Amino acid sequence: MPTVLVLNSGIPGDGSVSRRLVAETVETLREQNPAVRVIDRDLGAEPLPHLSPASVAALRGGAAETTEQAEALALSDALVAELKAADTIVIGAPMYNFGIPSTLKAWFDQVLRAGIAFSYSEAGPKGLLTGKRAIVIETRGGLYSEGPAKVMDSQEPHLRGMLGFAGITDVTFVRAERLAFGDEAKQNAIAAARDDIRDFAEVSALAA
Numbered sequence: 001m002p003t004v005l006v007l008n009s010g011i012p013g014d015g016s017v018s019r020r021l022v023a024e025t026v027e028t029l030r031e032q033n034p035a036v037r038v039i040d041r042d043l044g045a046e047p048l049p050h051l052s053p054a055s056v057a058a059l060r061g062g063a064a065e066t067t068e069q070a071e072a073l074a075l076s077d078a079l080v081a082e083l084k085a086a087d088t089i090v091i092g093a094p095m096y097n098f099g100i101p102s103t104l105k106a107w108f109d110q111v112l113r114a115g116i117a118f119s120y121s122e123a124g125p126k127g128l129l130t131g132k133r134a135i136v137i138e139t140r141g142g143l144y145s146e147g148p149a150k151v152m153d154s155q156e157p158h159l160r161g162m163l164g165f166a167g168i169t170d171v172t173f174v175r176a177e178r179l180a181f182g183d184e185a186k187q188n189a190i191a192a193a194r195d196d197i198r199d200f201a202e203v204s205a206l207a208a
């Protein structure tokens with residue numbers, strides 16, 4: 001069954017643009033295939049724990065010697081299972097302080113495990129989670145896709161890098177930028193992002 005993993009990482013609330021656009025993206029995917037299974041992991045509403053000595057020991061070693069380590073390993077294993085089950089990952093990623101929310105970074109810290117998401121050899125790193133596609137909804141108060149603030153964008157390159165490191169290279173970024181530039185700019189940005197979602201859906205439906 002086609003499976004979509006949905007990761008929202010922004011602060012919950014009706015005003016969240018990324019949450020609205022993520023919901024619309026999932027709706028579009030459902031229209032394309034009503035049988036799609038959706039796994040919802042709301043990282044903003046229920047943040048994952050940061051790494052700790054116990055979780056690093058368990059995750060890097062792949063085994064647990066204490067109850068704390070066993071709990072940490074079980075959580076990471078559950079998150080990895082959700083990711084492995086997914087053909088498509090929809091990520092809602094607001095820009096916070098030029099990068100991604102720490103809630104989303106905490107998820108990557110839990111799933112980017114050696115031997116599971118990537119491996120190393122003499123040839124260098126190799127992503128192991130191939131054959132998946134990701135759709136990333138990026139919301140930003142400012143403008144970073146062009147202009148003087150472009151060099152400040154630590155959100156999109158970071159996400160592309162982490163996904164690519166795991167072998168997820170089919171990534172579509174949908175940007176809603178200039179959200180803090182007044183109401184007109186905000187509405188235009190949301191409308192443009194909606195067009196991008198529609199265009200992307202049409203292209204992927206044709207390719208399917």
Ligand SMILES: Cc1cc2nc3c(=O)[nH]c(=O)nc-3n(C[C@H](O)[C@H](O)[C@H](O)COP(=O)(O)O)c2cc1C
Nearest residue numbers: 010016017018019094095096097098139140141142
């Ligand atoms: C804690 C915090 C930090 C932010 N940092 C930035 C930033 O560095 N650059 C920027 O353009 N917008 C920044 N913003 C604005 C958000 O990116 C913008 O409001 C976006 O719409 C939030 O996503 P959401 O609507 O999906 O919740 C920040 C917002 C918050 C709450």
